[in-house]
Amino acid sequence: AWQEVQAAAKPKLTKADAQRLLALLDAFDRASTRTNVAAAVRTKADELRAQAEGLLRPKAYALQFDGKDAEVLIPHVAAYDFSKGFTVEVRMLAQEEPQTQRTIVTDGAVRRVPAGTYFGGTFFLRLTPTRRLSPMLVWDLADGRTGAGGCGGGNAVAELGRWYHVAFNYDGRVGRGYLDAEMMGERALAVRPHTDTLPIHIGKGAEQGTGFNGLIRELRLWTIARSEDEIRAAKDVKLRGDEPGLVGYWDFSEGEGDVLHDRSAVRNHGAIKGAKWVTLDETPPRTRPVVEAGAGEWASLFDGKTLDGWWLGADGLFAQHGQPTVADGRIVFPPAPGSTGIGWTGGVPKEPYELALEAMSLKAGKDVCNVVFPVGDSHCILAVGGWGGKLVGLSMCDGKDANNNVTKRPMAFAADRWYRVRLRVTGEKVEAWIDDEAVLDLPRADHKLNLPFGGYGCLKPLGVFTSQNGNAAVRNIRLRRLEPAAPPAGEWIALFDGKGLEGWKVLEDGAFQNHGQVHVRDGFLRMEIGRGARFSTGIEYTGEFPADNYEVEVEAMRPGGNLDFANLVFPIGDEHCALIVGGHIQGNLLGFRSIDGREPWEPPNKHKWYPFKRGTWYRIRLRVDPEALTVWVDDEEQFAMPRAGHRFNITGGPLAKPTFGVSAYTSASTIRSIRVRKLAP
Numbered sequence: 001a002w003q004e005v006q007a008a009a010k011p012k013l014t015k016a017d018a019q020r021l022l023a024l025l026d027a028f029d030r031a032s033t034r035t036n037v038a039a040a041v042r043t044k045a046d047e048l049r050a051q052a053e054g055l056l057r058p059k060a061y062a063l064q065f066d067g068k069d070a071e072v073l074i075p076h077v078a079a080y081d082f083s084k085g086f087t088v089e090v091r092m093l094a095q096e097e098p099q100t101q102r103t104i105v106t107d108g109a110v111r112r113v114p115a116g117t118y119f120g121g122t123f124f125l126r127l128t129p130t131r132r133l134s135p136m137l138v139w140d141l142a143d144g145r146t147g148a149g150g151c152g153g154g155n156a157v158a159e160l161g162r163w164y165h166v167a168f169n170y171d172g173r174v175g176r177g178y179l180d181a182e183m184m185g186e187r188a189l190a191v192r193p194h195t196d197t198l199p200i201h202i203g204k205g206a207e208q209g210t211g212f213n214g215l216i217r218e219l220r221l222w223t224i225a226r227s228e229d230e231i232r233a234a235k236d237v238k239l240r241g242d243e244p245g246l247v248g249y250w251d252f253s254e255g256e257g258d259v260l261h262d263r264s265a266v267r268n269h270g271a272i273k274g275a276k277w278v279t280l281d282e283t284p285p286r287t288r289p290v291v292e293a294g295a296g297e298w299a300s301l302f303d304g305k306t307l308d309g310w311w312l313g314a315d316g317l318f319a320q321h322g323q324p325t326v327a328d329g330r331i332v333f334p335p336a337p338g339s340t341g342i343g344w345t346g347g348v349p350k351e352p353y354e355l356a357l358e359a360m361s362l363k364a365g366k367d368v369c370n371v372v373f374p375v376g377d378s379h380c381i382l383a384v385g386g387w388g389g390k391l392v393g394l395s396m397c398d399g400k401d402a403n404n405n406v407t408k409r410p411m412a413f414a415a416d417r418w419y420r421v422r423l424r425v426t427g428e429k430v431e432a433w434i435d436d437e438a439v440l441d442l443p444r445a446d447h448k449l450n451l452p453f454g455g456y457g458c459l460k461p462l463g464v465f466t467s468q469n470g471n472a473a474v475r476n477i478r479l480r481r482l483e484p485a486a487p488p489a490g491e492w493i494a495l496f497d498g499k500g501l502e503g504w505k506v507l508e509d510g511a512f513q514n515h516g517q518v519h520v521r522d523g524f525l526r527m528e529i530g531r532g533a534r535f536s537t538g539i540e541y542t543g544e545f546p547a548d549n550y551e552v553e554v555e556a557m558r559p560g561g562n563l564d565f566a567n568l569v570f571p572i573g574d575e576h577c578a579l580i581v582g583g584h585i586q587g588n589l590l591g592f593r594s595i596d597g598r599e600p601w602e603p604p605n606k607h608k609w610y611p612f613k614r615g616t617w618y619r620i621r622l623r624v625d626p627e628a629l630t631v632w633v634d635d636e637e638q639f640a641m642p643r644a645g646h647r648f649n650i651t652g653g654p655l656a657k658p659t660f661g662v663s664a665y666t667s668a669s670t671i672r673s674i675r676v677r678k679l680a681p
Contacts, residue, residue: 316455341465538663561667
């Protein structure tokens with residue numbers, strides 16, 4: 001086997017030569033496990049493998065900008081209509097300290113005219129002299145000019161010499177910024193983005209003195225506001241180019257020439273002016289596979305022919321990996337000095353889901369397979385046949401590996417035999433079966449699960465690997481989403497996470513046209529006082545909300561103003577009603593509105609004059625059951641309104657439908673908790 005390797009080795013290899021050499025090296029590795037091989041031969045084999053893999057590894061490129069005049073200029077096209085929202089994603093590395101407040105990474109675009117400051121285009125990403133990343137939005141003003149302001153930048157600072165994925169978006173109400181798919185900040189704006197025919201610039205703005213000194217390797221433009229989960233799932237994978245809303249995708253894969261090609265369906269290429277190509281020592285992302293299956297339906301992650309949709313782990317313990325091959329409908333992991341693993345590049349649910357595969361050890365006393373999998377916001381490893389082919393367990397559980405924690409299950413595994421492995425992750429537990437025999441049933445609430453050190457994160461969100469010198473095969477890898485289990489009656493469900501406005505919509509129509517800003521900071525949701533003489537500011541819940549037999553609770557404070565600060569609109573079967581909190585002239589009314597079309601203080605409505613004070617927290621709880629509507633303030637019951645014989649209906653306005661919302665009227669409101677629970681029948 002070694003003689004065949006030596007015969008195939010050449011100073012200069014073609015890709016075909018490299019593929020043949022890797023196959024011969026794999027054959028040599030398999031044969032050499034049964035004999036003693038000199039250290040010099042092992043070293044030479046490693047050198048030849050590195051040479052072959054280096055040739056086959058796809059190259060990644062970036063453009064280097066000099067901080068002066070270097071740029072890429074992309075002409076405007078009709079597809080760039082960002083008036084209803086947008087998302088910008090750029091991958092960048094700063095090399096020198098910015099020298100001006102106007103250092104522009106990318107824009108679309110900014111210019112100044114003698115009549116004053118005028119911002120053109122729709123967006124720009126600025127890097128300040130303190131290296132603070134500052135995404136900006138351009139909007140129309142009433143006088144025909146335009147203004148600009150922060151679009152969710154927060155206080156994120158870019159280190160020199162480090163790659164970042166920066167994204168920012170605007171959905172027509174709120175601007176949000178993300179650094180490596182983690183939110184930097186958000187800002188409620190409720191403005192109309194400006195659009196014109198100015199070009200898009202990469203590496204500098206339209207003006208002199210705005211140049212960026214560093215590397216850029218990707219730019220994506222969307223005419224939709226992508227969610228945090230969507231940004232996170234796709235940021236490290238190559239796009240197809242036809243994704244909904246994608247109008248610009250420059251992946252910098254050329255490596256040479258003066259044209260930057262747009263890989264989206266728009267095909268709007270850019271002209272490179274002064275920027276220089278550089279080659280990066282890392283593998284570009286692979287194309288993200290599309291797996292479509294409804295809840296409960298199995299989706300195949302392996303086609304039995306190729307490794308499409310999978311990448312090869314190369315960090316930490318995987319640095320000296322082998323080269324997995326596909327043959328006879330299975331993936332074979334060869335013996336190697338390090339661990340060998342592949343990671344799935346597509347989307348994977350955090351929970352609930354099931355994963356199934358078949359695995360076989362090809363070498364006695366070695367692991368059958370190891371699976372990296374998500375558990376909510378964390379990850380863990382299911383070891384099958386670990387520690388000499390003798391156990392099943394999770395690593396890490398409560399800070400201990402599978403051989404030393406409560407999940408350890410002794411189990412003998414034979415070589416050259418297929419085992420069916422199934423893993424289930426729900427909000428309550430992690431379960432596993434081998435050949436339909438239950439081997440794991442771990443409640444999540446009582447244990448902490450995470451990955452061990454060693455670079456296993458390179459296989460996230462989902463991966464399969466063998467340990468050092470392992471030799472195994474897997475096939476029939478499948479995944480299915482599960483329907484979330486309904487929470488038990490009486491269990492509170494938080495509707496506001498203290499981090500953002502996910503699941504909520506800022507109201508803009510009717511009485512809410514002149515609403516104030518809505519933003520989240522330090523765990524509190526703040527609704528500011530709007531503009532004009534009579535105005536309301538409110539939010540509507542867009543998720544699933546019970547229609548009847550439930551309780552909802554809001555903790556709120558009136559920090560400014562003297563009137564309504566926590567009005568609740570809520571469903572009652574097919575109808576709905578409103579609870580006014582802090583209304584009327586003195587700001588002390590607590591009562592129902594729109595019962596039989598009457599105001600809160602009109603019979604037969606129930607109401608109470610409650611001494612609400614500015615700057616004091618109040619816990620408002622409302623129960624809707626088949627018999628009555630009941631209200632508590634700070635756990636003290638205030639009144640109950642019988643349902644029999646009454647109509648409940650709000651007419652007109654954006655909340656004139658069975659829904660749930662919270663609003664304030666000519667007052668500011670601060671909210672720290674919104675939660676709901678279903679009641680037992």
